[in-house]
Amino acid sequence: MTMETATNQASCLTFDRKNFSDEFLLSLYESLIKPRRIEEKMLILLRQGKITKWFSGWGQEAISIGAVHALDSQEFILPMHRNLGIFTGRDIPLERLFAQFQGKLSGFTKGRDRSFHFGSLDHHIVGMISHLGPQMAIADGIALAHKLSDEPKVTLVFTGDGASSEGDFHEGLNVAAVWKLPVIFLVEHNGYGLSTPSEEQFAFKNFTEKGPGYGMEAIRVQGNNVLEVYDTILKLAEDIRKNPRPVLVEAITFRMRGHEEASGTKYVPSQLMEDWSKLDPVENYEKYLEETGILSDKVKDRINKKVKKEINDALEIAFAEAPISPSLEFELQDVYAPFTQEVVNPKTVAPTSEKRLVDAISDSLRESMMKYPKLILMGQDIGEYGGVFKITDGFKKEFGAERVRNTPLCESAIIGAGLGLAINGYKAMVEMQFADFVSVGFNQIVNNLAKIHYRWGQQADVVVRMPTGAGMAAGPFHSQSNEAWFFHTPGLKIVYPSNPYDAKGLLNAAFEDPNPYLYFEHKGLYRSISESIPDEYYTVEIGKANLIKKGDQVSIITYGMGVHWASAAASELGIDADILDLRTLLPWDKEAVKETVKKTGKVIFLQEDCLTGGIGAEICAWISEHCFTYLDAPVMREGSLDTPVPFSPNLEKQFLPVERFREKLTSLIEY
Known part of the structure; x- marks a missing residue:
């Protein structure tokens, strides 16, 4: 955002209540001040060392609050760093939110991730990852599910002007446009990607220029005007539910604090900060409500006391929770979603072909x-x-x-x-x-x-x-x-x-x-x-290797094409080998590997992948560590050359490990 643009807008933040009731306008006020009051508290806690990091949304609150109230509570929102108002607007329990910020067990990520890097299906929120852009495609998938199910719902995904430089931005918009997905892509155009100004991110002036290039509508709103954001998203969502399609919404705004608190704002011209401070979304809306007689001092005091009490009570609960006591079992069990496979075996008389x-x-x-x-x-x-x-x-x-x-x-x-x-x-x-x-x-x-x-x-x-x-x-x-x-x-x-x-x-x-x-x-x-x-449906056990050939001289551990190379080599060389087909590479069958090593005392791993850093390196290291007493020879491995795969058939034949494997297998037998 240029200084000139900010200055021009400094005098044009006007509110149009349309037909909204006083009660609604006051509820919007309470919702708007909540993230601001939380942030004020978090900045104090940050200085006290009670939280370790804070990503500020100061000055951008109206976008989140306007958007979250414009959508149905069952519609998905995919927020970013500066969208605290999405979480509070969906009534996420503050004690869990604060526990999340402190890395406590009751936080949404159980201490495994920080700040707003989480989601909650109960609240139809899908959290971000630090790479920013991938959120766009996830929104596409969510919206596609709605469209396939004939559900008239909208998905809203946030991104920043900086993140729009990523390829994921283009891919996300393009897919949504081609498939006519009901997605609102909301770009918070706040002028900076951390410290890099917009003019160093892209050569256009506004994101409304990009929409037509994707074949979608593009709308610009004053992001600091909560009523304008709310009304725009409300009408847009109503229309998209009836006529599914993606729309790009550009919300012009400004971040009044650092990208994260430690980075500061020294790179921002002081005049620009001053101009945008006049457009503070909380102060301006509060002033509007006071001037129109909707917000009295008594009501303002009551609402602020209510919000502060809610924050303090929730903080008390979060602070009272003990720090996490690490549990190895607890950590490992959540790497995968719970699932117990029940293998489906084919009937013994089932038709085959x-x-x-x-x-x-x-x-x-x-x-x-x-x-x-x-x-x-x-x-x-x-x-x-x-x-x-x-x-x-x-x-x-x-x-x-x-x-x-x-x-x-x-x-x-x-x-x-x-x-x-x-x-x-x-x-x-x-x-x-x-x-x-x-x-x-x-x-x-x-x-x-x-x-x-x-x-x-x-x-x-x-x-x-x-x-x-x-x-x-x-x-x-x-x-x-x-x-x-x-x-x-x-x-x-x-x-x-x-x-x-x-x-x-x-x-x-x-x-x-x-x-x-x-x-x-x-x-x-x-x-x-x-x-x-x-011909019928059946399954194979995941994580279970298959001993496809039994022998006593050597164990060949492999997978994929390697199984066929190993079988051919053993047969042609007259070697009596155990050939273990891993089938599942992650998780791999340690018990089956151990059993074949115990049986033969000699082992070689064969992979088509390049030798260095391949799967064979890990499994051979595991054998050396856990099966050393069973070994009668060094653990060996063979793979393709450490080069890219060449095109010429003769070069490719040299690249692949077939001949080298035969030589190494013979030397292992003779060891």
Whole structure:
């Protein structure tokens, strides 16, 4: 925001009560002063060291209060750092809110995250993560669920002018526009992203210029005028419920304190601060009510005393709560949403048919779509085209375009939308056209899907399918084995079948579980292997490895394509090997690994991924630490070269570990 703009607006903060009653105007006043009084108290507590950080919304309160009262209490709001009024406006118990700020157990994240990084389904609030932009896509998913359920509801998501520079902003708006989702994207244009002024963030003047580029309406409001914000959002929401579509709302405002309190405001010109101080949303609205005779000194005193008592009483409760006593069991149990798998075994006389891996995956998707009416499939070209590997061929005709959704080229937004669907009671499958492309959606997976249950108890019922692997001369961007990127991330579950039976059973099991899954499927196995598998629905136990071949000389631990390489090598070399197919990479089967190591005393891990930092490194380290007394030789491992995947077939053959594995296996036997 330029100084000139602020100066021009300094004299134009006028209120239009329209047909609002005195009672409503006073209730809005009470709601408006509550976050201001809380912030005044928090700043004192911060100086006293009783809280560790504070993100200020001082000067921006009217946006949150106007918006929260304009929506129905059952409609979702996705707030950001400066939207304390959303939480208080939804009547979240203040003692829990203050416990959250202090890192107490009764806080919404049980001491695991700070400030406003939480949500509450009871209050239809979905909290942010520090990366800001991903909220937009989650709002898309929530709104999509409403649209699919024919619920006339609006979803409102906040973002700041600084966060709009992120790619997630573009992806979120674009998807909403293409799918005509009932989302209000509310941009708090306060002039700064921390200390970076707007003119260093973007080259346009106002966000209303961006809306038409996405094919959506864009509206600008004076964000410090609570009545203008309320009336605008109220009318907009009423219209969107009848005519679902996204709208971009720009709220012009200013942050009167630092990005967070420690950063200060020295970078802001003093005249700009002075100009905007004249537009204080609380003081101006209070003055308006006094001048019109709606707010008397007596009523003002009564309301302020009531609010301060509520704050003090809640603080007393929060302060009385003891600091958290760490419990290892308690922490670990919340990494995943509670779920106990009941394995569905096929009937012994069940009909079977010959299926390739690609057919088994398609079978699972079809069966799960029939089993779960609220399962939505999303991905690039998965509709009419049937996906680049034709796994969803015919699905659009069978299940409809609403459930089998072609998506724009925006992996981050679609993964985020999957999470939004899960938050609003659906299941989601997101197909990466190639596993390599998941890097564009990495943040949504490792920071949203993986952490949301641990942070505030929200399940992430999303399966991300990952066509993976080399061997087809597809080069460095269509051949990577990237499962190790995610193996390090608590909260995810990772499966990687090596055969059609497991492919169907593991994918069915993943859909049953409300936790986030990455499902890796090797492209080279799609049509190169087949077996007779049950036609009916069944599942495979998650976290249970499969000993596919028994032997006494050596243990080969592997997964995916490695299973076939290991079987071929052992057979051709005449080696009597235990071959253990992990099947589930996270969590992996430690007991099965231990048993095979005890049996043979010699172990080698085989992976298609590059050798350094792969899954084999972790499992071999675990064997060395926990099974050392059973070993008769050093623990060995083999993987692909530590280079990108090359395009030339001869270079790719050298890159892959097949020949090096044979040599190392032979040396291990001879040790």
